[in-house]
Amino acid sequence: MLEITPSKDEKEITDKLKVNIYVPLVVCACQWERFMNSVFTAMQPYMKKIKFQTKNLDSEEARKLNLRGNSVVVEEKEIFTSPFLFKQKLPELLKEKGII
Numbered sequence: 028m029l030e031i032t033p034s035k036d037e038k039e040i041t042d043k044l045k046v047n048i049y050v051p052l053v054v055c056a057c058q059w060e061r062f063m064n065s066v067f068t069a070m071q072p073y074m075k076k077i078k079f080q081t082k083n084l085d086s087e088e089a090r091k092l093n094l095r096g097n098s099v100v101v102e103e104k105e106i107f108t109s110p111f112l113f114k115q116k117l118p119e120l121l122k123e124k125g126i127i
Contacts, residue, residue: 042126043078044073044077044102044120044124044126045078045101046070046077046080046100046101047079047080047081047099048081048082049082049083049084049086049092049094049097049099050063050083050084051083051084051097052083052085053083053085059097062110065110065111065114066099066113068110068114069110069117070117073121073127076121076126076127084097084098092106094106096108099113102124105120
């Protein structure tokens with residue numbers, strides 16, 4: 028029986044916390060810059076343990092999640108609209124996933 032093991036790169040991706048940051052990309056960055064800076068400040072100590080993407084708040088995906096403002100979505104299930112609350116909860120989320 029042939030067993031396929033994930034490559035190091037694939038393993039690193041699955042061993043990371045998936046974070047999507049939703050902001051209105053079609054408006055001036057000045058309207059969401061502060062939110063993004065706060066989110067990145069929260070993630071900075073854990074950057075090697077997080078796979079993140081910035082996505083448009085005005086998208087079908089955001090509508091399906093019922094997002095109404097700048098948001099951080101973790102593992103497609105937990106939504107934060109406050110960077111402060113995201114920063115508080117982030118270590119716990121990483122521990123739950125067994126990353127730290």
